[in-house]
Structure formats: C-alpha cells, structure tokens
Amino acid sequence: MPFLKEAIFEKRLLDLEKKGYVRIDESGVFLLKEQSETSYFKSPDWKGFSMQDLPHHFFNHLLLAVQVVSNKHHKKSQYLPIVRNKEAQIWVKRWFSKWQNDAHLAEKLFLELNQWLESPSILYQDVYVGRFSGGDRVGETALQICERLQISIWDGYFEWLRGLHVLHLRSNEFPLLQELMISKVALLTKSGFATYDLFQKGHSLEQIVNIRQLKKSTIEDHFVEIQATFQELAVPFRPNEEVLLKLKEKSFLSLKEMKEFMPDLSYFELRLAAVSGVEI
Structure with missing residues (x-):
C-alpha cells in the first residue's frame, strides 16, 4: 500500500507474531490462528x-x-x-x-x-x-x-x-x-505514477523498464501498486478471469500456497491476482 510505511508494517507484523497470530521466517508470513471477521468488513459498503x-x-x-x-x-x-x-x-x-x-x-x-x-x-x-x-x-x-x-x-x-x-x-x-x-491517481507513489503514466500512453512493461532504466522487479512492483489502486484495470500479466475465479474459490495463507496451487503462474502474476480480490 503506497501510504503504509515499511517500518510501521514490520512493527505490526512483529506485534502479531508476539501474540501468536502469525509465524515469520525467511519463506514469509504464515497465519497461525484463524480470526473471526469483524462485521465492518462484511458490509457491501466496505471497500x-x-x-x-x-x-x-x-x-x-x-x-x-x-x-x-x-x-x-x-x-x-x-x-x-x-x-x-x-x-x-x-x-x-x-x-x-x-x-x-x-x-x-x-x-x-x-x-x-x-x-x-x-x-x-x-x-x-x-x-x-x-x-x-x-x-x-x-x-x-x-x-x-x-x-x-x-x-x-x-x-x-x-x-x-x-x-x-x-x-x-x-x-x-x-x-x-x-x-x-x-x-485515485493521487494515491500512487511518485515513481508508481511515472510507470502508470507510461502505461496509459501505451507502453509495455518491457518498454517501461527500458525507458525508466529501472530493474524489472521494480516496475513489477509498480504494476502491483497500480492494480491494487485501479482494480478495474487489466495490467500486463494479470491472470485472466478464468484463473482469477479458480483462485477466488480457495483461501490461501501465503503466495507460496498460491504457487503450489497454480505452479504455472509466476510470483508476479500471483501478486497481481492477490490484489485483484483473491483472498490471501
């Protein structure tokens, strides 16, 4: 999330780990205790x-x-x-x-x-x-x-x-x-907006990597940010609706579990799926 600072996010994760809700290791973050969903998030008005x-x-x-x-x-x-x-x-x-x-x-x-x-x-x-x-x-x-x-x-x-x-x-x-x-454009980070602007002008992911002279993984991060902000937008490498529906039928605790379920998808594609409504 563009406005969530990394230090705050990590502190929240450590707090959850201390309370026994999650386990954190080099593979990622794993949920240990199922929590009942608060009524706030069940409202159709909640976006x-x-x-x-x-x-x-x-x-x-x-x-x-x-x-x-x-x-x-x-x-x-x-x-x-x-x-x-x-x-x-x-x-x-x-x-x-x-x-x-x-x-x-x-x-x-x-x-x-x-x-x-x-x-x-x-x-x-x-x-x-x-x-x-x-x-x-x-x-x-x-x-x-x-x-x-x-x-x-x-x-x-x-x-x-x-x-x-x-x-x-x-x-x-x-x-x-x-x-x-x-x-919603104002929610993008400055660098994410630069990638979004080029994408809106018709440039592909590979072209944007060359134009911006950034690592491909950085541009992929931008597209995950863009997909999370504009969920109606189909960004490059976003899984098709059939794949998304299959993923939405299940509930995953980590990207690793998603990868085991859909081994043909890259982690970039799985991250795009995760911000497209797949529960993880």
Missing part, C-alpha cells in the same frame, strides 16, 4: 482495499472546508487551520476561491452534510460532526469523541471510515462534497 487513503484525504479537506466556510459566516478572518498538512490547505484554498463569492455556500454545504449524515448507514454522526471547527468552536479529537460516546477507539474509527466509504460510493449525489475528494 477498504480499493479505497486506500481516499477517505482520509477527503476528511482533511472537509475539516478545513467546514472551518473556512464557518469562519467566513462568522466574519472571523484570523485563525489557525485545524489541519496542518500544507497540501490539504492548498487544495481547500483553491476550492474555496471558486466558491467564496457564493452567498449560499454555507447553506449548500450544510444541506449536503445533513443529507449524508442523516442516512441510515451512519451510526454515529458525532464521529464526524464532533471533529468540525469554526467560529468559536474547536473540534474534539477522535479519542475524546469515542470516550464521550462510550465506544472503543476502533469501533469509532471503523464507523467513521465506513461512513466515508458510503459517501464515496454515492459521491454523485453530493456534488459539493465530491469536489473535496481526490482521484
């Missing part, structure tokens, strides 16, 4: 893998947009941005420049937020509204909200995330909020 960080970027934009619009309404011109991320600030500044002369902007934003948050799929409105700042109000932290609602931080987080997934899936119903959403 965690393909969504990646889209909801997180959007919510940063939303926090800033609410603050800017609210402070304009309250005629408050000096304040500290609730989100310190410079890219998010620049994004919302550009967005607001388009709308700043619209006298009904606050009302339009309120109506769309109300339509979204009043939908049956939203269990806790406060995990969103409680974070908003504007005027004399300073938003609470996620932890403060969960403590007030008397729910665990993880229950609060997954409800927050699921609601954002619902919003993204229904984005056409919310034209103003949709403007605060980023495209």
Whole structure:
C-alpha cells in the first residue's frame, strides 16, 4: 500500500507474531490462528482495499472546508487551520476561491452534510460532526469523541471510515462534497505514477523498464501498486478471469500456497491476482 510505511508494517507484523497470530521466517508470513471477521468488513459498503487513503484525504479537506466556510459566516478572518498538512490547505484554498463569492455556500454545504449524515448507514454522526471547527468552536479529537460516546477507539474509527466509504460510493449525489475528494491517481507513489503514466500512453512493461532504466522487479512492483489502486484495470500479466475465479474459490495463507496451487503462474502474476480480490 503506497501510504503504509515499511517500518510501521514490520512493527505490526512483529506485534502479531508476539501474540501468536502469525509465524515469520525467511519463506514469509504464515497465519497461525484463524480470526473471526469483524462485521465492518462484511458490509457491501466496505471497500477498504480499493479505497486506500481516499477517505482520509477527503476528511482533511472537509475539516478545513467546514472551518473556512464557518469562519467566513462568522466574519472571523484570523485563525489557525485545524489541519496542518500544507497540501490539504492548498487544495481547500483553491476550492474555496471558486466558491467564496457564493452567498449560499454555507447553506449548500450544510444541506449536503445533513443529507449524508442523516442516512441510515451512519451510526454515529458525532464521529464526524464532533471533529468540525469554526467560529468559536474547536473540534474534539477522535479519542475524546469515542470516550464521550462510550465506544472503543476502533469501533469509532471503523464507523467513521465506513461512513466515508458510503459517501464515496454515492459521491454523485453530493456534488459539493465530491469536489473535496481526490482521484485515485493521487494515491500512487511518485515513481508508481511515472510507470502508470507510461502505461496509459501505451507502453509495455518491457518498454517501461527500458525507458525508466529501472530493474524489472521494480516496475513489477509498480504494476502491483497500480492494480491494487485501479482494480478495474487489466495490467500486463494479470491472470485472466478464468484463473482469477479458480483462485477466488480457495483461501490461501501465503503466495507460496498460491504457487503450489497454480505452479504455472509466476510470483508476479500471483501478486497481481492477490490484489485483484483473491483472498490471501
């Protein structure tokens, strides 16, 4: 995943190993204990893998947009941005420049937020509204909200995330909020995007290796990243639908098990299958 840092990923794996859930050796990571799947991931609205960080970027934009619009309404011109991320600030500044002369902007934003948050799929409105700042109000932290609602931080987080997934899936119903959403292309790493751009221009994997003067394995990593981000896209060497269906009929604990089941496929092809919906 482009936004998952290697050090954090390795720490999480070591934590799981200490608790006896996985075994790690030179061959890979092996699941030792089957865990019951949380109800969050059974919802048809849950698109965690393909969504990646889209909801997180959007919510940063939303926090800033609410603050800017609210402070304009309250005629408050000096304040500290609730989100310190410079890219998010620049994004919302550009967005607001388009709308700043619209006298009904606050009302339009309120109506769309109300339509979204009043939908049956939203269990806790406060995990969103409680974070908003504007005027004399300073938003609470996620932890403060969960403590007030008397729910665990993880229950609060997954409800927050699921609601954002619902919003993204229904984005056409919310034209103003949709403007605060980023495209999936923005989720790619800088190097991954360079490979994606060449692929979109019609270059093959081998041509991209030559053009970019990188190892073939590095370009393969990029295509796995691209496939994970754009699951509807058929990248080079992605197994055909018949093979994918056969793989999806089984559940695998590792790429090694997939290789034993489909020995004719390369590890690159198996990795592409794994990010195309095959359970592993």
